[in-house]
Amino acid sequence: MPNFQETAAEVATRQTAPGQPVKYLLHDGELVDYADARLHVLSTSLKYGVGVFEGFRAYWSEDDQQLYAFRVADHLKRLIDSMRVVEIDGPQDIGLLGDQLLGLIRANELRGNLHMRAQVFVDSKDGKPEDTGPSTVFMAAIPMGNYFGSTGLHVQISSWARLSDRSMPPRVKSIANYQNGRLALLEAKRNGYGAALLLTESGHVAEGAGYNVFMVRQGRLCTPPVTDSILEGITRDSVLHLARTELGIDVDIRPIDRTELYSADEVFVCGSAAEVNHVASVDRTTIGKGTAGDITRSLQKLYRQAVVGRVAGDQNWATPVYPS
Numbered sequence: 001m002p003n004f005q006e007t008a009a010e011v012a013t014r015q016t017a018p019g020q021p022v023k024y025l026l027h028d029g030e031l032v033d034y035a036d037a038r039l040h041v042l043s044t045s046l047k048y049g050v051g052v053f054e055g056f057r058a059y060w061s062e063d064d065q066q067l068y069a070f071r072v073a074d075h076l077k078r079l080i081d082s083m084r085v086v087e088i089d090g091p092q093d094i095g096l097l098g099d100q101l102l103g104l105i106r107a108n109e110l111r112g113n114l115h116m117r118a119q120v121f122v123d124s125k126d127g128k129p130e131d132t133g134p135s136t137v138f139m140a141a142i143p144m145g146n147y148f149g150s151t152g153l154h155v156q157i158s159s160w161a162r163l164s165d166r167s168m169p170p171r172v173k174s175i176a177n178y179q180n181g182r183l184a185l186l187e188a189k190r191n192g193y194g195a196a197l198l199l200t201e202s203g204h205v206a207e208g209a210g211y212n213v214f215m216v217r218q219g220r221l222c223t224p225p226v227t228d229s230i231l232e233g234i235t236r237d238s239v240l241h242l243a244r245t246e247l248g249i250d251v252d253i254r255p256i257d258r259t260e261l262y263s264a265d266e267v268f269v270c271g272s273a274a275e276v277n278h279v280a281s282v283d284r285t286t287i288g289k290g291t292a293g294d295i296t297r298s299l300q301k302l303y304r305q306a307v308v309g310r311v312a313g314d315q316n317w318a319t320p321v322y323p324s
């Protein structure tokens with residue numbers, strides 16, 4: 001009989017505050033014990049790496065004594081788009097999924113910064129690769145602080161090429177795609193770097209293992225287009241919006257060469273988990289002064305305000321989790 005009991009150390013890693021463990025996950029809309037969320041080992045998902053997911057955050061506002069979940073509907077919309085592209089049957093009701101997710105946070109009584117996941121798997125027993133169902137949905141909300149430190153990332157341009165829309169579409173969050181970023185990250189860590197960026201097959205800057213990339217060069221803020229093998233990041237979209245509306249900066253969405261990064265004034269990465277984080281060096285070439293530049297710092301500040309509903313208010317990005 002497999003042992004699903006967690007060790008004391010495992011329990012401790014999911015403590016939000018002393019004495020406040022995460023008790024529940026959601027499985028197809030039902031609360032289940034955290035240690036009891038299971039997928040069959042012979043499911044299509046586990047046998048062939050079929051599945052899609054979303055990763056998003058909620059932020060605690062001390063001022064409002066409120067927890068805000070960031071761009072929930074946009075993430076769930078992308079989850080549904082991902083299901084469509086990789087052909088998984090699954091729930092389509094964004095409103096219902098969102099309510100379930102916020103209900104899960106309340107059931108766990110979480111009041112601190114956290115990361116949420118929604119995952120859709122194909123749970124056919126002894127499944128075939130082409131099975132599209134039956135699907136099963138798990139959701140989790142786990143306390144999470146900074147993903148990266150604040151000292152800046154030392155990034156290696158990977159020798160692995162980013163996968164492409166002609167093979168494994170990077171536009172969607174398919175679990176199988178993550179092997180590509182994983183290889184890049186392992187290579188970077190082995191070589192003493194903290195993170196990796198991947199190039200497209202034709203040599204343009206694409207993105208990192210779990211983040212999109214921007215640079216400031218010759219006074220222009222630039223980011224690769226969605227046709228250059230990237231996930232259509234929701235943080236990327238938020239940054240574009242904040243740059244244009246709050247900072248009044250035009251953004252060039254255009255292919256970026258590797259060596260443009262070496263001579264950039266600022267480089268930063270962004271993602272729901274990664275937030276907005278400056279890159280201190282690329283392939284050991286220091287970017288700017290190696291510290292976060294002015295535009296990066298302004299966008300970091302605006303993003304921190306946006307996630308708790310302080311800017312871009314008309315966008316309805318920050319959803320209160322608890323009734324006020």
Ligand SMILES: Cc1ncc(COP(=O)(O)O)c(C=O)c1O
Nearest residue numbers: 210211212231233234235271272
């Ligand atoms: C490969 C990849 N690119 C970019 C991102 C950033 O996307 P988002 O801002 O929607 O979290 C992520 C994060 O999930 C990712 O996994």
